[in-house]
Amino acid sequence: MERTIHIFSSGVLRRHGDTIAFEGKDGTRYLPVEAVAEIMVHGEVDLNKRFLEFLSEKEIPLHYFNHFGNYMGTFYPHEHYNSGFMILKQAEYYLDPEKRLQLARRFVSGASRNLLRVLRYYRSRGKDLDARIGSMEDLTAKLETCATIPELMAIEGNLREMYYNAFDTILDHPAWTFDRRSRRPPENSLNSLISFGNSLLYATSLSEIYKTHLDPRIGYLHTTNWRRFSLNLDISEIFKPVLVDRLIFTMVGKGMIRPSDFHRESGGLFLTEAARRRFVEEYENRLRTVIRHRRNGRLVSYRRLIRLDLYRLEKHLIGEEPYDPFVAAW
Structure with a gap:
């Protein structure tokens, strides 16, 4: 079942094969991509173009919140249903x-x-x-x-x-x-x-x-x-x-x-x-x-x-x- 992933810790989001990997102070957490509906980032997180391409391919939106919890913006993948x-x-x-x-x-x-x-x-x-x-x-x-x-x-x-x-x-x-x-x-x-x-x-x-x-x-x-x-x-x-x-x-x-x-x-x-x-x-x-x-x-x-x-x-x-x-x- 797909779920929303909330990330509060600082770290790095990257692609690891066909899996989403989050590297933080407590080690690396692996998230099967088929189980992720969306990602909400609350902490200081780094990522690269390859990871965004992966999210777009898998149709996963990524939302950013600032230090105070205010919504800042979204990486909105290429629309797949728009007509x-x-x-x-x-x-x-x-x-x-x-x-x-x-x-x-x-x-x-x-x-x-x-x-x-x-x-x-x-x-x-x-x-x-x-x-x-x-x-x-x-x-x-x-x-x-x-x-x-x-x-x-x-x-x-x-x-x-x-x-x-x-x-x-x-x-x-x-x-x-x-x-x-x-x-x-x-x-x-x-x-x-x-x-x-x-x-x-x-x-x-x-x-x-x-x-x-x-x-x-x-x-x-x-x-x-x-x-x-x-x-x-x-x-x-x-x-x-x-x-x-x-x-x-x-x-x-x-x-x-x-x-x-x-x-x-x-x-x-x-x-x-x-x-x-x-x-x-x-x-x-x-x-x-x-x-x-x-x-x-x-x-x-x-x-x-x-x-x-x-x-x-x-x-x-x-x-x-x-x-x-x-x-x-x-």
Whole structure:
């Protein structure tokens, strides 16, 4: 079974026959290439052109994160599923203002419904979230009247602000206060967790796009410009509440992440390497968790759900059926 390889140690990645070899301070680790779906590099790792050619041949994306855990970029192998027809369809929907707006609205709507799903889940467990849920429901209803992408982005930003302000109520602990969203650098522990979790999800979504006919450079909510990838940002908006935020609440609530797991550097607060390792382990466990699919009743993993959402987007673009984003059912 293919899996994601996370590398935190410093060392060298190289090809060894038909195997991936990582040479670190603890010796050499050999990874059968057929068992590797993607590689996420968190440490100081050296590699050469021959190794990148090997990854391209085996269709394995490699994602880079910096010293602070921020996503930096991806070695995206030669596309093997991309089709000229699908690229033209993606461009058609981007260049037509009404078609782009329709898709962007669906991304924001899916994200909003999952944000509300998270809040309703914690309300059912005794958290006082009625007023915040009501305000977000009212704002979500205004999505249908948005006439431009900036209007959609403004509502999405306000929804996120309302949602993040509910974190203090959900966690209910003086050591874990949200204050406001801050990114580069994150100014407190919750912002640090959110940024790291979102970075992981951006990379995961990009790897899943690679396995479809879609081109990751053409997004709809996030503007397609000089940024290399944007579609993974779109699809991640839908899954952030389900995969990242719920994981944060679980790990903080169970004491798996503590205030002592952060260090201050360069004006921000960041996870220690040991804490990032724990977070990554739980994140991968969450991706492997299976649930009952609400459409066909089959058991599917959360990682697979991302791919299925992308397949539905493909069907929308070729006119088979309207895109209906994933919404959690717990």
